[in-house]
Amino acid sequence: MDYQKKLLPSKLGTIGYALLGIGIVSIGVSFAVNSHRAFFDYLWMYMFLISIGVGSLALVAMEYLVGATWSTPFRRVSEFLAALIPVLVVLTIPLFFGLHDLFHWSHPEAVASDPILQAKEPYLNVQFFTIRVVIYLAIWLIFFLLFSRNSEKQDLTGDPALTKQSIKLSAPFAILFLLTIAFASIDWMMSLEPHWYSTMFGVYYFAGTLVSAFAAATFCSVMLNENGYFTKKLSNNHYYSFGTLLFGFNIFWAYIAFSQYMLIWYADLPEETFWFIMRMKEGWAYYSIGLVFVHFIIPFLILLPRSSKVNPNLLKVMSIWMLVAHAYDLYWLIMPTYFTDGFGFGWSEIGVMMFAAGLMITVFKYRADRKNLVPVKDPKLQAGLDYHLT
Amino acid sequence: MSLDATYTRELPLVENNATLKDLDNIIALPTETKPTKGWWIAISISSTALLIGAISLFYTIYYGIGMWGNNQPVGWAFGIINFVFWIGIGHAGTLISAILFLFRQKWRTGIARFAEAMTIFAVMTAGIFPIIHTGRPWLGGYLLPLPNQNGVWVNFMSPLLWDVFAVSTYFTISFLFWGIGLIPDLAILRDKTTSKIKKNIYKVLSLGWTNSNRNWSNYERAYLILAGISTPLVLSVHTIVSFDFAVSVIPGWHTTIFPPYFVAGAIFSGFGMVSTVLIIVRKVFNMEHIITIGHLEKMNKILLATGTMVGFAYSMEFFVAWYSGNTFESFTFVNRAFGPYAWAYWIMFSCNVFFPQLFWFRKIRRSIPITFILVILVNVGMWFERFVIIVTSLHRDFLPSSWAMFTPTLTDMGLLLGSFGFFFTLLFLFLKTLPLVSISEVKAVVEGAQPTVHPHPHTNGKAIQEGGDGH
Numbered sequence: 065m066d067y068q069k070k071l072l073p074s075k076l077g078t079i080g081y082a083l084l085g086i087g088i089v090s091i092g093v094s095f096a097v098n099s100h101r102a103f104f105d106y107l108w109m110y111m112f113l114i115s116i117g118v119g120s121l122a123l124v125a126m127e128y129l130v131g132a133t134w135s136t137p138f139r140r141v142s143e144f145l146a147a148l149i150p151v152l153v154v155l156t157i158p159l160f161f162g163l164h165d166l167f168h169w170s171h172p173e174a175v176a177s178d179p180i181l182q183a184k185e186p187y188l189n190v191q192f193f194t195i196r197v198v199i200y201l202a203i204w205l206i207f208f209l210l211f212s213r214n215s216e217k218q219d220l221t222g223d224p225a226l227t228k229q230s231i232k233l234s235a236p237f238a239i240l241f242l243l244t245i246a247f248a249s250i251d252w253m254m255s256l257e258p259h260w261y262s263t264m265f266g267v268y269y270f271a272g273t274l275v276s277a278f279a280a281a282t283f284c285s286v287m288l289n290e291n292g293y294f295t296k297k298l299s300n301n302h303y304y305s306f307g308t309l310l311f312g313f314n315i316f317w318a319y320i321a322f323s324q325y326m327l328i329w330y331a332d333l334p335e336e337t338f339w340f341i342m343r344m345k346e347g348w349a350y351y352s353i354g355l356v357f358v359h360f361i362i363p364f365l366i367l368l369p370r371s372s373k374v375n376p377n378l379l380k381v382m383s384i385w386m387l388v389a390h391a392y393d394l395y396w397l398i399m400p401t402y403f404t405d406g407f408g409f410g411w412s413e414i415g416v417m418m419f420a421a422g423l424m425i426t427v428f429k430y431r432a433d434r435k436n437l438v439p440v441k442d443p444k445l446q447a448g449l450d451y452h453l454t
Numbered sequence: 455m456s457l458d459a460t461y462t463r464e465l466p467l468v469e470n471n472a473t474l475k476d477l478d479n480i481i482a483l484p485t486e487t488k489p490t491k492g493w494w495i496a497i498s499i500s501s502t503a504l505l506i507g508a509i510s511l512f513y514t515i516y517y518g519i520g521m522w523g524n525n526q527p528v529g530w531a532f533g534i535i536n537f538v539f540w541i542g543i544g545h546a547g548t549l550i551s552a553i554l555f556l557f558r559q560k561w562r563t564g565i566a567r568f569a570e571a572m573t574i575f576a577v578m579t580a581g582i583f584p585i586i587h588t589g590r591p592w593l594g595g596y597l598l599p600l601p602n603q604n605g606v607w608v609n610f611m612s613p614l615l616w617d618v619f620a621v622s623t624y625f626t627i628s629f630l631f632w633g634i635g636l637i638p639d640l641a642i643l644r645d646k647t648t649s650k651i652k653k654n655i656y657k658v659l660s661l662g663w664t665n666s667n668r669n670w671s672n673y674e675r676a677y678l679i680l681a682g683i684s685t686p687l688v689l690s691v692h693t694i695v696s697f698d699f700a701v702s703v704i705p706g707w708h709t710t711i712f713p714p715y716f717v718a719g720a721i722f723s724g725f726g727m728v729s730t731v732l733i734i735v736r737k738v739f740n741m742e743h744i745i746t747i748g749h750l751e752k753m754n755k756i757l758l759a760t761g762t763m764v765g766f767a768y769s770m771e772f773f774v775a776w777y778s779g780n781t782f783e784s785f786t787f788v789n790r791a792f793g794p795y796a797w798a799y800w801i802m803f804s805c806n807v808f809f810p811q812l813f814w815f816r817k818i819r820r821s822i823p824i825t826f827i828l829v830i831l832v833n834v835g836m837w838f839e840r841f842v843i844i845v846t847s848l849h850r851d852f853l854p855s856s857w858a859m860f861t862p863t864l865t866d867m868g869l870l871l872g873s874f875g876f877f878f879t880l881l882f883l884f885l886k887t888l889p890l891v892s893i894s895e896v897k898a899v900v901e902g903a904q905p906t907v908h909p910h911p912h913t914n915g916k917a918i919q920e921g922g923d924g925h
Contacts, residue, residue: 131456131457133457137607179779181779183779184777184779187777224459224460224461229463235814240761242766243766246766246770250777259779261774261777261778262710262774263709263710263711263767263770263771263774264711264714265710266770267711267714308556319693319713319714320713320714323693323710323712323713323714324710325695326701327700327701327708327709327710327712327713328698330697330701331700331701331708333701333703333708335778335780346582398687432877443460443461443462444457444461444462444911446456446462447462447464453558
């Protein structure tokens with residue numbers, strides 16, 4: 065392997081720190097001005113980071129599980145992004161100070177006067193909620209540590225037994241990922257409206273997670289490749305796979321989103337429709353229709369032709385687009401509970417997203433400085449570099 | 455892609471160093487020889503079942519669907535169960551031929567043809583049920599939105615009508631896809647056969663195929679386009695079938711996870727049936743090196759994945775039924791699992807969720823006897839899944855005074871048996887008349903057939919030779 069490690073430009077670190085700094089200041093001011101809103105913003109950012117961090121770990125596991133080789137040269141990118149998981153553990157703590165701001169069900173007096181909330185009390189109570197959140201974080205953290213330990217060790221030894229070990233790890237993780245992501249989304253987002261329920265909700269967030277984590281991986285991989293950070297420049301064959309899967313995952317999201325909306329609209333039961341009606345009020349209506357275009361129709365049409373799937377510049381734009389679309393989607397899921405009178409967006413929302421962007425850049429840079437950008441002795445690497453479409 | 459123990463070398467898809475000529479001979483053999491005793495026995499059994507089905511069908515049409523066990527409140531029963539069951543079976547073929555094609559999964563070549571044929575036969579079987587369920591099948595033409603003198607129009611808001619469109623589109627596209635894939639193989643048969651009559655038939659069917667470069671490039675373009683068109687169809691058909699239930703307000707039917715859950719279940723049941731039949735077929739026709747254990751193992755992995763998804767959906771439904779705080783919802787699910795039809799629920803749950811989990815173990819995935827038992831259980835479990843969804847949600851509805859149990863009649867059982875008879879009779883006829891593996895596609899995945907990449911220039915020439923011998 066003739067891999068020569070190149071450090072990422074230090075400018076990137078500066079940008080990361082700058083965004084992080086502005087974000088922290090903004091979040092601080094936001095909490096001082098309106099802590100209620102600040103907690104919702106914070107939750108929005110938190111869910112976005114879960115999508116990227118945990119979703120990236122799932123992509124790593126998926127590569128092992130299905131025996132893919134084309135993505136092996138880029139696997140480190142997802143491993144670096146998965147390093148958000150330890151940070152997420154810390155970022156969870158502030159949310160526990162805001163449970164009363166966020167969750168209606170956390171108020172004992174509200175539960176006392178509401179028979180439906182009483183029925184849900186065995187699940188929706190602060191104690192059990194805390195236990196569940198700790199379990200999710202523990203699972204994500206343990207698997208993150210195991211996967212990165214194996215991958216790092218293999219850089220030194222090149223032992224195929226480590227690949228086998230990771231394949232074995234990815235099997236239970238696949239199931240645990242599905243369960244933890246589904247229940248984390250129910251806990252953090254669906255229970256914001258504690259009366260509302262949809263069996264699809266967990267799958268909906270799961271679909272969004274995959275799109276956004278994959279978009280992040282696509283963006284970073286194409287950037288690194290175009291700037292010569294890999295051993296050899298990889299081209300159309302790999303780009304085509306990125307483009308196709310980004311396109312495919314996004315269609316999956318649209319399919320889930322459409323099914324959920326259509327079935328609730330058609331059955332027209334008031335205990336379900338109110339959730340969409342909230343998103344059709346004052347200004348939110350435009351936002352909801354916008355979601356269809358931003359998340360599905362526009363990227364669908366742009367990514368459909370084969371020529372755009374192999375165009376690196378377009379792939380960079382579209383992967384950033386999909387990240388924005390995922391944030392847009394999460395905002396749609398979370399914020400109508402706060403902005404009940406109509407749509408709202410302001411500097412405090414921009415602030416949390418600057419924090420999120422800064423954090424992702426910083427974590428990525430931190431990991432990239434300390435590890436090889438390519439899994440240099442992974443036995444599948446050569447097949448991945450030689451990958452060609454047939 | 456399967457890699458060897460060092461994760462550096464791809465395992466061959468076709469074993470025993472089969473040459474291209476061997477492939478021609480082995481795959482074409484069943485179409486060139488007289489049927490064996492075993493085949494006659496098999497088709498006697500299946501056509502007897504078909505005959506029983508035909509008699510039941512006659513009773514149904516002559517006396518009306520009062521011959522069935524359907525009652526108030528169980529207005530939908532075997533008719534719809536069988537419809538959904540067979541449509542589900544028909545999902546493996548197109549998944550293999552379209553989606554796996556787009557994903558460039560080369561192992562699909564060994565099983566695609568057979569699975570596509572099964573898809574077509576399963577959709578044909580499924581199509582019978584809604585038509586006879588209308589009670590007056592001779593008026594079936596009104597299912598299509600055609601202008602008529604009576605001014606009678608279909609209800610465009612009804613998912614039952616969407617089913618008509620979805621299923622007929624699915625059948626048409628699958629049939630075309632299958633037919634186009636057959637052309638090069640029919641040309642091989644045409645060139646091989648010595649019988650004049652056969653030659654003429656194959657001549658017509660192979661549309662003047664000459665293996666020219668232009669033939670192939672048109673063929674591949676058509677194949678790719680059809681794969682692209684078929685891909686959304688794999689999802690849409692069972693999604694719309696799930697809408698039949700999910701758009702209603704019946705507890706246990708109206709749940710938003712239904713579309714992906716039904717699609718996963720359909721793929722699950724389709725692969726279950728493909729595996730069941732292939733395990734026998736590969737043995738009988740000596741194709742164990744073309745349809746290898748590796749193929750069966752990969753199908754078992756798909757069964758594991760989709761079975762787990764289905765299990766996730768069962769559990770999520772159960773949880774949300776409780777979480778909703780809606781007494782009707784939670785009643786329905788508790789009634790499913792612990793009510794009078796609990797036996798059906800637990801058959802479904804164990805066959806679809808518990809037993810396929812055994813496929814986590816490589817030994818079990820690669821053991822043919824155990825796989826065979828497990829895939830039979832998958833078939834049973836998926837039939838019971840539709841039974842559970844349809845019957846248990848209806849038999850205890852909102853009005854306790856109208857609660858009733860459902861008992862199938864002899865006619866119901868006869869039609870169920872007959873549907874298997876119809877399906878298998880068509881399948882056995884297919885096995886003797888058309889190549890059950892795509893000859894031209896398998897030739898393309900034989901070792902040495904692909905353009906080779908040479909990672910180490912100094913072993914350049916040698917690498918090609920080694921590839922040719924097939925390690």
